Amino acid sequence: MKILARRVAWVVYLTMCFSLLIVPVANAYIDAGSGSFVFQAVIAFGLASAVAVRSSWGRIRSFFRGRSHPE
Amino acid sequence: MSHRIAGSFRDPSGFVFREDGVVKRQVNPGFRSEFDALANSGLYDELVGAGLLVSHQVEREDADGTVVIVPRQVPFVSYPYEWSAGQLRAAALVTLRAQRAALERGMTLRDASAFNVQFVDGRPLLIDTLSFGPLEEGMPWVGYRQFCQHFLAPLALMTLVDVRLGQLSRHHLDGVPLDLASTLLPQRTRVVPSLAMHIHAHARSQRRYAHDPDAPTARAKGRFSMNAFRGLVDSLESAVAKLERDVPESTWVDYYDGDSYTDESFEHKSKLVAAFLADVEPAQVWDLGANTGHFSRIAASQGAQVVAFDVDASAVEAHYRALRGERSAILPLVMDLTNPSPGLGWEHTERESLTARGPVDLALALALVHHLAIGDNVPLRRVADWFAALASALVIEFVGKSDPKVRRLLATRDDVFDDYDVEGFEAAFAGRFDTLRREPVHGSERVLYLMRRR
Numbered sequence: 054m055k056i057l058a059r060r061v062a063w064v065v066y067l068t069m070c071f072s073l074l075i076v077p078v079a080n081a082y083i084d085a086g087s088g089s090f091v092f093q094a095v096i097a098f099g100l101a102s103a104v105a106v107r108s109s110w111g112r113i114r115s116f117f118r119g120r121s122h123p124e
Numbered sequence: 125m126s127h128r129i130a131g132s133f134r135d136p137s138g139f140v141f142r143e144d145g146v147v148k149r150q151v152n153p154g155f156r157s158e159f160d161a162l163a164n165s166g167l168y169d170e171l172v173g174a175g176l177l178v179s180h181q182v183e184r185e186d187a188d189g190t191v192v193i194v195p196r197q198v199p200f201v202s203y204p205y206e207w208s209a210g211q212l213r214a215a216a217l218v219t220l221r222a223q224r225a226a227l228e229r230g231m232t233l234r235d236a237s238a239f240n241v242q243f244v245d246g247r248p249l250l251i252d253t254l255s256f257g258p259l260e261e262g263m264p265w266v267g268y269r270q271f272c273q274h275f276l277a278p279l280a281l282m283t284l285v286d287v288r289l290g291q292l293s294r295h296h297l298d299g300v301p302l303d304l305a306s307t308l309l310p311q312r313t314r315v316v317p318s319l320a321m322h323i324h325a326h327a328r329s330q331r332r333y334a335h336d337p338d339a340p341t342a343r344a345k346g347r348f349s350m351n352a353f354r355g356l357v358d359s360l361e362s363a364v365a366k367l368e369r370d371v372p373e374s375t376w377v378d379y380y381d382g383d384s385y386t387d388e389s390f391e392h393k394s395k396l397v398a399a400f401l402a403d404v405e406p407a408q409v410w411d412l413g414a415n416t417g418h419f420s421r422i423a424a425s426q427g428a429q430v431v432a433f434d435v436d437a438s439a440v441e442a443h444y445r446a447l448r449g450e451r452s453a454i455l456p457l458v459m460d461l462t463n464p465s466p467g468l469g470w471e472h473t474e475r476e477s478l479t480a481r482g483p484v485d486l487a488l489a490l491a492l493v494h495h496l497a498i499g500d501n502v503p504l505r506r507v508a509d510w511f512a513a514l515a516s517a518l519v520i521e522f523v524g525k526s527d528p529k530v531r532r533l534l535a536t537r538d539d540v541f542d543d544y545d546v547e548g549f550e551a552a553f554a555g556r557f558d559t560l561r562r563e564p565v566h567g568s569e570r571v572l573y574l575m576r577r578r
Binding site (some may be wrong): 090094 | 329335339340347356
């Protein structure tokens with residue numbers, strides 16, 4: 054299951070990298086702000102997950118550290 | 125006598141003005157609640173205590189809600205296109221730290237302009253007190269685009285492509301367009317997760333929705349959780365923190381180690397500069413062609429606020445890093461004196477030219493005149509004219525044709541500089557300055573002058 058999840062993550066990552074290799078056509082934008090706004094909504098889940106994972110990992114680590122080195 | 129400072133005219137929340145030589149900020153009645161929230165949330169005290177935001181005193185509160193504050197004065201206003209990569213990076217990190225602190229107190233930065241950061245005592249400081257407003261739950265960061273364009277994109281270009289690309293910010297005052305940055309960055313950055321996301325994919329999203337009246341911006345509202353916001357700031361901070369490289373090699377960084385001086389003449393010149401500065405006791409000094417700042421440090425040690433200009437971004441970076449972490453009265457900046465920062469923006473007044481930011485008490489022009497007169501064909505009389513517009517006193521060095529540095533300049537060009545000798549130099553400057561002291565530098569054929577503008 055873990056291996057499958059890792060493979061899926063790799064495929065998503067490589068697809069993203071590949072799509073970015075195509076150089077976009079330059080434009081003078083009427084409004085660059087909308088794209089920035091929508092883009093944040095697109096990446097929100099990933100950003101929030103990263104924070105959640107970091108904070109859980111910190112809690113786990115401090116739990117075990119607390120157990121192995123009681124004050 | 126008061127007048128508005130042009131750089132703040134776009135801001136509906138207030139404006140900056142100068143009254144009797146003191147810079148002040150007016151908070152408009154419509155923005156009063158946001159301004160009060162900054163103090164009431166505890167954010168103002170936290171940011172000022174952490175050295176992230178400029179402190180201020182409230183001077184006046186009117187019945188209609190208008191407030192006038194007097195912020196701590198910034199000795200010299202510099203612009204992002206005059207900063208080295210390290211300075212831009214430090215300014216970016218200060219912006220993100222302030223944003224992180226704001227989030228935890230239910231506030232947010234409403235914009236993330238690099239022009240809102242100034243260097244005071246050698247450290248970057250947010251100067252726009254009115255940039256903070258209450259956080260609207262679920263709203264993405266309105267300053268995200270600006271942060272990427274003002275900080276991340278130029279920093280990535282300066283660090284990963286060429287430090288001279290910092291000059292793109294001089295043309296693009298609202299930051300380097302992300303599609304341009306995406307085109308200029310090396311292909312390998314498309315697989316660096318932080319740059320792939322915040323520059324390349326971000327640029328594609330901008331392009332996709334730039335002309336789309338049905339862009340789903342409404343749907344984006346309400347979907348941005350606090351953890352997403354924290355994650356965004358963490359991710360940007362990690363991207364910025366990684367953008368630091370060794371100071372690139374350059375001829376100028378090692379200039380003092382070359383063949384221009386013997387130890388004896390360099391030491392004598394240092395003593396003469398210190399003595400000349402002590403005669404004038406300037407409060408503000410501009411070191412023109414400062415290199416890595418040996419003479420700037422002499423001026424600062426005598427209590428002057430010093431701006432140290434050099435054309436070479438590597439020399440400025442080396443100078444900044446030598447001062448980093450200490451409280452310093454020296455501000456190193458990148459400046460091509462043959463093409464100095466012009467007046468920019470709306471009506472050429474939003475960002476001031478270098479000359480408009482003067483004059484100062486004293487300018488140092490050491491080992492500089494031969495580069496302007498011979499290297500760049502600027503007649504000595506015109507050099508004197510411009511220096512007279514920059515400073516009321518001048519410590520200036522004349523380097524004759526017999527000097528190895530001048531011989532090198534002349535090696536590849538015809539010597540058409542008939543007036544370039546001590547007599548010609550003194551005659552050119554006599555039109556604008558009185559010579560107060562004139563001392564030959566031991567062990568060289570150089571001459572050092574202390575001059576006062578007429």
